[in-house]
Amino acid sequence: MEQPAMSYIRVFAPATVANVVCGFDVLGFAVETPGDEVELFVVSQPGVRIRAIYGDNGRLPLDPEKNTVSASVMHYLQQIGREDLGIEIVLHKRMPVGSGMGSSAASTVAGLFAIHHLMGQPLSTADLLQLAVEGEQLACGQGHADNVAPALLGGFVLIRSYHPLDVIQLPTPESLICALLHPHIEIQTRDARKILKPYVPLSDVTIQMGNLAGFISALYNQDFALLSRCMQDVIIEPVRSILIPEYQSMKSIALSGGALGFGISGSGPSVFALCHEVSTAETILSRLQAHLQQHHIASDIFISPINRQGPRLLDVRETVHKS
Template identity: 60%
Template structure:
């Protein structure tokens, strides 16, 4: 049995334009790292956090990593053991790339490894959702499920939880650009309409079904024309500088589809190959630079496997 473990968990793109709270996929970079050690002192403790500029709490009950680990240990009847956790943030907080999700998933994968993998990655999803609830007030799974399972994931139902891994074209790449502006997830969720027109709902259902079908069929044209959101994007795009200009630039440069990653401000473009993805990130970053907005960019294939051991 291991005494310590180091884990990387990936960032994720949630919603995938039309699939609000029900679709997401994992990427290779960025992500977060957790170092977890057994200790003689009972309880879960956070001894160190790096890369957060002092923004995250060290209180184990208030940090998503330690709180979800506590739920896990209570569930397996091992709340008596001692664990020390170091969290190393390797991705921006509040980026719309599942920052809290990556941390939480890394912690759960680590503790489950130390407990000789008592649960499957899929069985860890409800514990990770507890972390999301702590982070943003709502326990959605469209970040944590792909972070744990890798690939594209559909959450067919929340009650009961029904999570489905979807096939996808292996050559698919994603271009991600994070404009360094502040869009808190809680605020972004509060902007969303609570009531929608039936005709809009029908349009959205068709697009979700079309996107899932396109992934199964490896039909890029179908994927692209299904990546349209009539419910959430029109409101959330207001918070993202030059969103529609960036979308035009990406599509003109060969993107299959373009949208907001999670609640933003990161945007993403699905592409057929890495060269197009790199070209798009350069275009979008230049557009933001014209507005005097700094940005970060990432290019990655879809991550097929989720969290990994680093030691």
Template identity: 55%
Template sequence: MNYIKAFAPATVANVACGFDIFGFAIQEPGDTVEIRRRDEPGIVIADITGDEGRLPRSAEKNAVTVVMLHLLKHLGRTDFGCEVVLHKNMPLGSGMGSSAASAVAGVVALNELLGSPLSRKDLLPFAMEGERIASGSAHADNVGPSLLGGFVVIRSYTPLDIFSVPVPEDLYCTLVHPDIEINTKDARYILRNEVSLKNTIAQMGNVAGLVTGLMKSDYELISRSMVDVIIEPVRSILIPSFNEVKKAAIDNGALGCSISGSGPSMFALSRGIENATKAGEAMVRTFAEVGIDATMHLSGINDGGARVLESY
């Protein structure tokens, strides 16, 4: 094989109550990475599209190629060489797991081109390294679902313990991206390091409720559990009209609505595509009322994660 094209989906991390432990993948959009074998060893970036020239073109500095270099080193394949083209199909710093999707597409493509020496799950630590470069911390709540698909729980980071939770078939996500930017590092910086025991207990109750609701297909319980008393009250101040947009989603049929990752994108979960559409349209309208353009993505939950699109 000389050429691989791989796709990795956008993801919603945190999912209201599950800061740093919950994430799920959606079907579209996602980033695409093409890699082509070359004779000389080492990785070079041939092109990046869709980033408006903002991502580093040096293989040692771009998260996608850095994780590929890590993987090559781990496999003892420093003799290997390839050219990389990255197609960004979502905005940077959007809260849609943009950096995670790129890194995941990169490691999946490279692993495939090398004859799949590692399993999907074994690729996770490499993709996480990309997050460390992009956002300053090697979190897994975007790369986990982008790589594996579905709704993912990261139970523990040391050691890494990640598992999937089945979701009801009729669950849809509306992801709305307002045309403003939040730096992930800033979004993390404004969080308090201490949480009251009372809020910890409330959040634990919602975590248990959301997992149970998803596994039992209990939409009412999912709805009641999509409450974040710890992170959302702090981070939502970075998103203009957050409360109004959230209210618009819920008033228009969403089960719940919160910040996607560290924002500024907001997501809603709904039962059925009709509710998801109505909720999303209301969210976009509400952003428009304060002069903010917003893009809506409507999707079921992605159940396969990253995939190889083409190879020869």
């Protein structure tokens, strides 16, 4: 049987900010940096294997059925009836694991995007997204699309429904800059979900719906004053913010420094600010880092425009293998 013409491929997939303050589990966007990279090699021995993982400090599983990248590639090959293919994977983690920046989503999307192109793109984008959501379920215990959807599609994304999965790409204003800060503490996604209240007052739901609707309207109209007013969360942030040291002080520093809005990235501990200018983002992150240093908390910072394209090919090599 003739193997795919491409025998090697390397793909980058972006980090993401899920929830975006007012859109718990239904809103997210992608950033240009950081992100993860995945290499796929076509080999003669059938099956999917992980050759190496770099940048995870040994935390991620090498078992192909337990790692989100390899498991997603396996599911892809099963779906297209190519389980005879031999694939070896190298994963390069370019962002912290458990950071709240969609680390597992970026890896999963990079792997799926790579195998999709390697096989000549036989599936639809909707099929890829469904496979990515299943990969998130393996990583986090629940299949959420607010990281994998923007990582795959780019820009701002709204998840209108999970059953069935219905994802809507939203306008992405060109001038928005994201400032991301990852404090060197760890919050497990599972733990961050456990502390959430199972029921919330109807009045809070009404406020949250208004903010989410207003935020989406602001994207369509590039109304940054409205966008800023809508970046408020009365349901999730009050609970999760207690897990992040100095959260309220950081929020005050960011908003007083000119941020349009400030919030928790995903389930944390990373936090983010949306800004108009790179200089504003730089000043805010400098002040936030200095504040955390005073409290003996180290951190990483990233400044990025919004990623509009999702994953991208970094390298492709084409040679035909016979088996």
